[in-house]
Amino acid sequence: xxxxxxxxxxxxxxxxxxxxxxxxxxxxxxxxxxxxxxxxxxxxxxxxxxxxxxxxxxxxxxxxxxxxxxxxxxxxxxxxxxxxxxxxxxxxxxxxxxxxxxxxxxxxxxxxxxxxxxxxxxxxxxxxxxxxxxxxxxxxxxxxxxxxxxxxxxxxxxxxxxxxxxxxxxxxxxxxxxxxxxxxxxxxxxxxxxxxxxxxxxxxxxxxxxxxxxxxxxxxxxxxxxxxxxxxxxxxxxxxxxxxxxxxxxxxxxxxxxxxxxxxxxxxxxxxxxxxxxxxxxxxxxxxxxx
Amino acid sequence: xxxxxxxxxxxxxxxxxxxxxxxxxxxxxxxxxxxxxxxxxxxxxxxxxxxxxxxxxxxxxxxxxxxxxxxxxxxxxxxxxxxxxxxxxxxxxxxxxxxxxxxxxxxxxxxxxxxxxxxxxxxxxxxxxxxxxxxxxxxxxxxxxxxxxxxxxxxxxxxxxxxxxxxxxxxxxxxxxxxxxxxxxxxxxxxxxxx
Amino acid sequence: xxxxxxxxxxxxxxxxxxxxxxxxxxxxxxxxxxxxxxxxxxxxxxxxxxxxxxxxxxxxxxxxxxxxxxxxxxxxxxxxxxxxxxxxxxxxxxxxxxxxxxxxxxxxxxxxxxxxxxxxxxxxxxxxxxxxxxxxxxxxxxxxxxxxxxxxxxxxxxxxxxxxxxxxxxxxxxxxxxxxxxxxxxxxxxxxxxxxxxxxxxxxxxxxxxxxxxxxxxxxxxxxxxxxxxxxxxxxxxxxxxxxxxxxxxxxxxxxxxxxxxxxxxxxxxxxxxxxxxxxxxxxxxxxxxxxxxxxxxxxxxxxxxxxxxxxxxxxxxxxxxxxxxxxxxxxxxxxxxxxxxxxxxxxxxxxxxxxxxxxxxxxxxxxxxxxxxxxxxxxxxxxxxxx
Numbered sequence: 001x002x003x004x005x006x007x008x009x010x011x012x013x014x015x016x017x018x019x020x021x022x023x024x025x026x027x028x029x030x031x032x033x034x035x036x037x038x039x040x041x042x043x044x045x046x047x048x049x050x051x052x053x054x055x056x057x058x059x060x061x062x063x064x065x066x067x068x069x070x071x072x073x074x075x076x077x078x079x080x081x082x083x084x085x086x087x088x089x090x091x092x093x094x095x096x097x098x099x100x101x102x103x104x105x106x107x108x109x110x111x112x113x114x115x116x117x118x119x120x121x122x123x124x125x126x127x128x129x130x131x132x133x134x135x136x137x138x139x140x141x142x143x144x145x146x147x148x149x150x151x152x153x154x155x156x157x158x159x160x161x162x163x164x165x166x167x168x169x170x171x172x173x174x175x176x177x178x179x180x181x182x183x184x185x186x187x188x189x190x191x192x193x194x195x196x197x198x199x200x201x202x203x204x205x206x207x208x209x210x211x212x213x214x215x216x217x218x219x220x221x222x223x224x225x226x227x228x229x230x231x232x233x234x235x236x237x238x239x240x241x242x243x244x245x246x247x248x249x250x251x252x253x254x255x256x257x258x259x260x261x262x263x264x265x266x267x268x269x270x271x272x273x274x275x276x277x278x279x280x281x282x283x284x285x286x287x288x289x290x291x
Numbered sequence: 292x293x294x295x296x297x298x299x300x301x302x303x304x305x306x307x308x309x310x311x312x313x314x315x316x317x318x319x320x321x322x323x324x325x326x327x328x329x330x331x332x333x334x335x336x337x338x339x340x341x342x343x344x345x346x347x348x349x350x351x352x353x354x355x356x357x358x359x360x361x362x363x364x365x366x367x368x369x370x371x372x373x374x375x376x377x378x379x380x381x382x383x384x385x386x387x388x389x390x391x392x393x394x395x396x397x398x399x400x401x402x403x404x405x406x407x408x409x410x411x412x413x414x415x416x417x418x419x420x421x422x423x424x425x426x427x428x429x430x431x432x433x434x435x436x437x438x439x440x441x442x443x444x445x446x447x448x449x450x451x452x453x454x455x456x457x458x459x460x461x462x463x464x465x466x467x468x469x470x471x472x473x474x475x476x477x478x479x480x481x482x483x484x485x486x
Numbered sequence: 487x488x489x490x491x492x493x494x495x496x497x498x499x500x501x502x503x504x505x506x507x508x509x510x511x512x513x514x515x516x517x518x519x520x521x522x523x524x525x526x527x528x529x530x531x532x533x534x535x536x537x538x539x540x541x542x543x544x545x546x547x548x549x550x551x552x553x554x555x556x557x558x559x560x561x562x563x564x565x566x567x568x569x570x571x572x573x574x575x576x577x578x579x580x581x582x583x584x585x586x587x588x589x590x591x592x593x594x595x596x597x598x599x600x601x602x603x604x605x606x607x608x609x610x611x612x613x614x615x616x617x618x619x620x621x622x623x624x625x626x627x628x629x630x631x632x633x634x635x636x637x638x639x640x641x642x643x644x645x646x647x648x649x650x651x652x653x654x655x656x657x658x659x660x661x662x663x664x665x666x667x668x669x670x671x672x673x674x675x676x677x678x679x680x681x682x683x684x685x686x687x688x689x690x691x692x693x694x695x696x697x698x699x700x701x702x703x704x705x706x707x708x709x710x711x712x713x714x715x716x717x718x719x720x721x722x723x724x725x726x727x728x729x730x731x732x733x734x735x736x737x738x739x740x741x742x743x744x745x746x747x748x749x750x751x752x753x754x755x756x757x758x759x760x761x762x763x764x765x766x767x768x769x770x771x772x773x774x775x776x777x778x779x780x781x782x783x784x785x786x787x788x789x790x791x792x793x794x795x796x797x798x799x800x801x802x803x804x805x806x807x808x809x810x811x812x813x814x815x816x817x818x819x820x821x822x823x824x825x826x827x828x829x830x831x832x833x834x835x836x837x838x839x840x841x842x843x844x845x846x847x848x849x850x851x852x853x854x855x856x857x858x859x860x861x862x863x864x865x866x867x868x869x870x871x872x873x874x
Contacts, residue, residue, distance in 0.1 A: 056450050058443045060385055067389050068348040113498035120491075121449040135491040135825055148448040155449030160493075169669045175581035176569040177324075180333035182341075190337035193321070195569055196562015198502040199580055205670035207493030207822040211502070211562055218562030224341060229349070231342045240349045243378075243385040243443065244454075275669050291824055294634040297603065298642075300626045301596070319572035332573070 045184040046230055047252040048161070048281045049259045049268065055157035055246035057119055062142040064241030065117045068226060114210050115140040116161065116223040117238055122289055123148055123155035133289050158290050159247055161238065162187060162208045162223035163271065163279030170200035170209060170222075179220065185280065186225055194219035205275045225249075348389035355383040355390065360398065375483040377455065386439075386481065433474025440475040490826030501818045503560065505832040505840050508810050510556040511661045512690070513549045513847065514587075515683050515806070518658040519691015520546030521594065523715075525651050528644065534714035537706045538695050540601070540860040545694045546654075547598055548850035550591050555843050579664040583657070590650065590657045597646035600639040602858045607631045624857070658687050665813060672744040673817030682729045686806040688722040693799035693806075698848070700796055702855045707792060713782075716795045720778050723802055726809060727771040734762075747824050751816060757829045758816050761808050770805025774798035 065071060118140030125132055127150060138145060141157070148155075164187045171179050171187060178193035179200055189200075196218040201209045212221035226236035230249070234240070239249045250259025262268075268282035271290055283290075323335030356362040374381060384390050392400045417425060437460050446456035457463045460475075467478070479485075492500065523542030526535040535542075558564050571588075574581035599606075603625060610621035610629045622629065631639075659680035665671075666679035692715050699707050734752070737745055751758040774797070780786075781794035819827050832840070854860075 053451055056443055056454050057447065064349060064384075064389065068345070070345055113494065115494045118494045123448045135823070137491070137494055140494040144442065144445075145447060145449065152448040156451070157449055172575075172577045173580065173668070174575055175578040175584070176566070177332050177573045177575045178569070180337075182338055188333075188337065188341050190334050190340075192337065192340075193334055193566070193569055193573065194563065195566045197557065197560070197580065198562070199578070199664075201502050202668050202818075203670055205822060207495050210495040211499075220562075227341045228344060229347065232347075234347070234349075234351050237349045237389070240352060240382055241385050241389075243381045245380055277669070293630070294632050294638060297626065297628040297631075297635065298638070300628060301599070304626060305592070305596075316568065316572045319568055321573070324573055332575075334573075 045252060046186070046225065047250045047257070047259050047263055048164075048225065048236075049248045049250070049262060050159050050281060050283045051246050051248065052156050052158050052283055052285050052287075054244045055119065055159055056244055057121055057141055057145055057157040058243065059119060059141045059143060060241040060243060061159060061238035061247060062115065062118055062140050064237040065115075065223075066142075068229070068237030069116060069224075071114055071116050071221075114212070114221075116208070116221070118142075118160050120158045120160060120290075121145050121155065122158060122287060124153040125150035126153055135289070156285075156287070157246075158283070158286075159238075160206065160208075160271075161281060162225070163206060163277065163281045164225060166278035166280055167276060169203040169205065169275070169277055170220075173199045173203040175199065182227070186227055186230075187222070188224055188227060189220050189222060191219045191221075196220065205272055205277065206279075347391040349384050350389070350391040350394040352382055352384075354394045373482075376485040378482065378484050433477065436474040436476050440481075490821075491823050492821045492826045492828065493823050496821055496823075496828070500821065500828040501815060501830045503814060503818065504830070505811075505815070505836045506556045506560050506843070508807070508814050509840055509843055510553065511658075511665075511683055511814070512806060512810050513553045513556070514661045515658050515687030516690040516694060516847070517546045517549045517553065517590075517594070518654045518684060518687035519689065520544070520549065520694065521647075521651055521654050521691070522688050523691045523695050525647055526718075528647060529651065532714065534710050537708055537711050538699060538715070541695050541699045541703060541706055542691060543598055543601065544851055544854045544860055545691060545698060545847075546594060548847040548854055550594060551850060552843060552846045553587065555846065556840075559839060559843070579660060579667055583660050583664065586653075586657050586660055590653045593646055593650045593653055597643055597650050600643035600646065603639055604631045604636060605858050621857075655684055658684055665817065670822055671817050671820075672742065673748060673820055674813065676733055678729050678733055679813070682726060682733075682809070685722050685726045685729070686809055689719065689726060689802040690806050692719045692722065693802040696795055696799035697803075698851050700792070702852065703860050706861065709788065709791070712792050712795045716778050716781065716791075716798065719795070719798055719802055720775060723771060723774055723798075723805060726805060727767065730766070730809060730812075744820065744824050747820050747827060750827050751819055757819050757827060758812055761811050761816070765804060766808035766812060770801055770808050774801035774805070777801070 118137050120135060120137040121141070123134045125134055125148065131153065134148065134150075136145065164185060166185065168179075168181060168187050171181055174180075175197065176193050176195055178190045178195070179187065180190065181187050191212075196211060198211060198220070200220050201211065209220050209222045211218040226234070226238075229236055235249045236247075239247045248259045248262075250257040252260055252263075254260055255264065263282055266284065268284055269286035270279040270282060271286065273279065321334045321336075325332035354360070417428065420428070441457065441460060444455060444457050446458040450456055475481075520542045523535065524539045524546065526532040526542075527539045554567075558567055561567060570581055571584045574584065576582060606621055606625040607629045608631075610618060610625045612618075613621055662679035662683040665674040666676055668674050696707070696712070696715060696719075737748055750756055752762055753759070777794050778798045781791050781798075786794060815830055819830060821828065
């Protein structure tokens with residue numbers, strides 16, 4: 001049994017199951033391909049794994065998310081008439097190149113400020129005062145990162161997305177039951193019930209949620225792990241667009257699945273587990289600086 | 292009786308208001324709310340809405356290499372779908388962009404491309420163009436490819452050492468080429484990037 | 487490269503709940519304060535407060551209809567507001583607030599009705615025309631009040647006050663709970679929140695009783711009443727300040743992983759420096775305490791003492807406002823990344839909205855003062871003698 005995945009209560013319950021299973025000589029695999037989340041009345045069907053050693057900070061995932069989910073760019077954004085399937089990256093690759101070459105973003109008014117996913121860069125630099133950590137994610141990493149003038153010791157990128165927590169504080173505080181956990185363990189927002197109070201935005205320790213002002217005066221909006229894709233057997237857009245395999249997605253109930261197999265046989269980490277939210281996005285090689 | 296008449300009235304008023312509130316609130320509960328066990332309650336249709344929308348932008352990974360498309364020998368447009376070298380594990384859409392509209396229309400709709408629209412000219416069309424127009428397109432493509440490839444391969448603090456990184460394209464070109472070539476793809480194939 | 491880092495979603499709008507929302511706990515706690523003042527003579531036997539019992543009740547009453555306004559106007563979808571009660575999630579303090587508030591508002595309204603019924607009925611009999619009709623509606627059509635009914639009303643009013651005061655304390659505590667239970671915000675996580683908010687409510691209640699009473703019913707504020715109010719005001723202002731300072735010192739001492747960034751809020755030039763040191767500690771705490779202390783020490787009498795109490799009351803309101811600003815806005819100034827703080831300045835729209843909402847209870851108080859006599863406190867003091 002994978003102790004990392006199971007909370008104490010479930011682990012104990014699981015041990016009981018194993019005991020019963022051994023006594024009765026029966027298979028103890030959960031029925032219908034569903035795996036129980038830790039202490040939560042829902043089932044995690046999918047696994048998301050982020051390999052921080054592989055991320056190169058290209059920003060493909062952020063752009064892909066915008067293209068796939070039509071994520072608003074600004075707080076007050078007019079409804080978009082364009083097809084959501086149109087590539088969202090209006091800025092040419094050339095200007096992206098110029099930006100990474102050290103030029104300023106050409107039009108700061110165009111800078112997007114709403115993200116379902118983004119990529120943070122952590123760089124350890126040597127300063128006269130000692131070793132310091134610099135963190136940045138300009139425009140969510142969508143258009144590259146500026147060079148660093150200080151002496152760099154090491155650095156890495158950390159893709160961030162909704163953790164689809166097993167004990168989501170956003171779900172707990174939602175007064176209208178508009179945000180909820182699906183039976184598969186995906187945290188979703190019902191945009192027809194949401195009153196836009198912003199309580200879930202306050203409650204999320206990861207800063208994942210934002211108010212999408214395109215729906216009237218605003219409803220909460222967040223990463224769905226591309227629920228419309230994963231329910232069709234496809235991978236989330238950010239995973240499909242990732243060139244290095246830093247973002248991986250699998251079926252948690254299938255032990256043969258490469259991601260599940262990795263999670264079962266390697267030590268994986270979650271961001272800020274001390275919040276008690278039991279985040280479900282697993283990270284490899286997560287540094288303590290990552291909050 | 293006349294001493295407590297006001298109590299009865301206030302009780303009736305209170306009950307009427309409470310009943311009205313219950314009726315109104317009950318009417319506001321959406322159909323299928325809480326129908327989904329277990330545990331948390333939500334509007335049942337919301338799950339379906341999430342599963343149905345929005346329309347896909349990125350196609351299934353397997354779509355590109357189908358036999359009738361870019362995969363087999365008899366494919367309509369046979370392209371190199373076999374990647375080698377460092378780009379071996381990269382999905383098509385990671386570079387070529389979201390392809391669902393292309394796939395859904397059986398290739399009729401514009402294919403997702405990695406070059407800018409103004410440089411997107413069909414091969415037949417390209418051949419008909421005068422020399423200097425072709426040169427312009429070549430230059431634009433080359434410039435675009437530089438920007439595109441450098442999006443990943445530009446040297447930058449934070450990138451893993453295993454990734455080939457180039458501090459300056461100009462320098463790299465002078466060191467490795469004769470200086471006359473315009474872009475990355477002049478020397479490297481994007482599908483098998485080793486020289 | 488910038489030394490501070492905000493999560494990308496925080497860059498443009500970090501403070502989700504702005505100035506308007508600061509009014510929300512301010513108004514809720516003011517209801518409790520008003521009820522507290524009105525309960526002092528009736529439930530706690532503090533006879534010096536008897537003249538202002540109805541004033542306090544009117545203060546509480548005038549805030550009730552507008553408590554929901556700040557939230558409602560801040561919602562992204564105000565038309566869906568009743569979803570909160572139609573499909574509530576009871577693990578959400580905000581959802582429970584809707585029900586607790588409805589209950590408390592109903593109890594206080596009923597309590598007030600029993601207290602004012604005799605006057606409403608009397609005026610319904612006297613007046614004609616529109617006003618007569620209005621009084622008839624307010625009296626629910628019953629214009630005769632027999633002495634026995636009056637005794638029953640008195641008993642019920644007393645009972646409802648016993649229910650309303652703790653229920654209102656629960657409500658105010660619950661509002662504090664809305665903020666204190668957010669796990670992502672260390673600036674809000676504190677067990678002291680409900681206690682501090684209740685004490686701030688008492689400050690508000692006394693201050694508004696003084697201010698509104700001085701404007702609308704100066705005759706009610708007798709010397710001994712104002713002195714008693716002043717004493718309570720000293721205690722409440724002191725307690726709020728003590729608990730808040732305790733909290734800040736604790737944060738600084740424990741040095742949890744979020745303490746460093748929280749400290750930058752209070753550092754010189756930080757976004758909370760003015761609101762905390764100048765407004766909260768200076769204007770809101772030291773000034774009223776000093777003014778009242780001087781007034782008592784110099785044995786000021788009459789208008790001079792009233793003036794001092796009035797000034798202290800105004801400062802007390804400033805203290806409550808600064809306290810809630812520091813909690814609600816201050817809590818949001820720290821990025822969830824714990825690597826940066828943001829500044830917040832309310833937009834003109836927010837300021838206008840806030841002033842507009844803040845004016846509502848004053849207007850409501852004027853209306854209540856116009857409709858019912860706040861001068862007749864006798865039935866609050868003792869039940870009318872049973873008629874043989």
